[in-house]
Amino acid sequence: MEKTQDDRNNIDEQRRKKAENFHLNIADEGEAKNGSESNSQVINSYSGQDVKEQIARESKKSLRKRDRAQKKELRRRNRRNRRIFRVMWIISVILIGTMISTYVVTGMNDLLAINRPDDTEVSVKIPADPTLESVTEALVRNGVIKEGSYFKMFASLTGSGNDFTEGTYQLRKNMDYQAILTNLGGKSSRIDTVEVTIIEGMNVIEIADKLVEEGALNDKDKFLEYCASDKFDEDFDFLREIKNSGERYYKLEGYLYPDKYEFYHNDDPLSIIYKFLNNFEKKLYTKQAFDNYERLYSINKMISKTNSEYTLDQILTIASIVQAEAANKEDMYVISAIIRNRLEADVDLGVMNLGLDSTKYYPYRTAEDLPAAAGKNFKSRYDTYTLMGLPPGPICNPGNEAIKAALLPDPNSSSYYYFCHDKNGQAYYASTIEEHEANLEYINQ
Numbered sequence: 001m002e003k004t005q006d007d008r009n010n011i012d013e014q015r016r017k018k019a020e021n022f023h024l025n026i027a028d029e030g031e032a033k034n035g036s037e038s039n040s041q042v043i044n045s046y047s048g049q050d051v052k053e054q055i056a057r058e059s060k061k062s063l064r065k066r067d068r069a070q071k072k073e074l075r076r077r078n079r080r081n082r083r084i085f086r087v088m089w090i091i092s093v094i095l096i097g098t099m100i101s102t103y104v105v106t107g108m109n110d111l112l113a114i115n116r117p118d119d120t121e122v123s124v125k126i127p128a129d130p131t132l133e134s135v136t137e138a139l140v141r142n143g144v145i146k147e148g149s150y151f152k153m154f155a156s157l158t159g160s161g162n163d164f165t166e167g168t169y170q171l172r173k174n175m176d177y178q179a180i181l182t183n184l185g186g187k188s189s190r191i192d193t194v195e196v197t198i199i200e201g202m203n204v205i206e207i208a209d210k211l212v213e214e215g216a217l218n219d220k221d222k223f224l225e226y227c228a229s230d231k232f233d234e235d236f237d238f239l240r241e242i243k244n245s246g247e248r249y250y251k252l253e254g255y256l257y258p259d260k261y262e263f264y265h266n267d268d269p270l271s272i273i274y275k276f277l278n279n280f281e282k283k284l285y286t287k288q289a290f291d292n293y294e295r296l297y298s299i300n301k302m303i304s305k306t307n308s309e310y311t312l313d314q315i316l317t318i319a320s321i322v323q324a325e326a327a328n329k330e331d332m333y334v335i336s337a338i339i340r341n342r343l344e345a346d347v348d349l350g351v352m353n354l355g356l357d358s359t360k361y362y363p364y365r366t367a368e369d370l371p372a373a374a375g376k377n378f379k380s381r382y383d384t385y386t387l388m389g390l391p392p393g394p395i396c397n398p399g400n401e402a403i404k405a406a407l408l409p410d411p412n413s414s415s416y417y418y419f420c421h422d423k424n425g426q427a428y429y430a431s432t433i434e435e436h437e438a439n440l441e442y443i444n445q
Helices: 005-046 049-111 132-141 148-157 177-185 204-213 220-227 269-284 299-305 312-325 329-343 400-407 433-443
Strands: 121-126 167-172 193-197 260-264 418-421 427-430
Touching (some): 148 177, 220 269, 260 269, 269 400, 312 329, 427 433
Antiparallel strands (some): 193 260, 418 427
């Protein structure tokens, strides 16, 4: 179809407008480009310090928001933990209360022996150097108590935790704590006894050895130390009257009365000595002491009755020499007379020295008994070959017969000043040195 003039004109008009629009768009793009550069400059000037401050503000807001969230979570956890703590605290209180109640109840039952009705007797051995711990272990092990910790607490609170002594005790299983401590603190329940017989004439060292040998003593040195001391003077008048303690080897020599004794195994030296001295006092200070005189007298009355010029200690010293030198009972009274005769003799008789072999090595029996520490040149302070009169004290522990002989010398022997014995114990007495030397020559044939 052929186009009309009007159609062609319209097409041309449209082309013209497109061309104009094209130019306008180019201009707009240029202007827009310039505008972008301008805006970019504006934006660039705005995104400096202001942008940093904006970021900082936003960061702070974020931190505050996070902190609030954390605190909220913390509060929530704290509330939960408090609830758990309360529950645990209540449970702990209940458990502890139950445990304490159980401990107290079982402990009190054991303390009062309520849960220990068995009255069986058992032997409980308390070890040497006992402590509360070792004693408790021994009691638990032998079934005397069940609650060891409660017993230790009771013993500590009552001040009885250190009142224990080595030994074997007879206890009942139904004893309460106080009864147990009372029995362990004393000696009435001890069954580990040792019977020891002290023979007349034994000296202090020999007695100590005997006690050790029989198991009654384990500290010989302490025993001897006490025997040499003034420790017992306050308790016994007869010891307090001794005035020459410094001259003696053992002050208690002569006062450890020979007898049969019952001691405890490994007994305390003090207890042993007190038993000796108490027995001496009992035997010599009662009216039954000397029954061969016209009446029954104690030793003080006996000394007074016989008008003795000698003190008790001197009588015991004479008795100890009689005990050591005499061959038999009859010989004792004669030798007692000879000792007195020599002590009371005139100087011109030349017998002021008693010259007794039994005194030469005291506190030892013979030269063979001397310890190495004493040395070969040992000189006893009791040697009657060198000193005048009686030695400073007894040389052994005399028995009752020797003491009576010292108090009652044989009146028919007033002329004798010398004595000796043969190997069979036969005695020979003499009034002069010549007679005595003849007797010595005879028994040595």
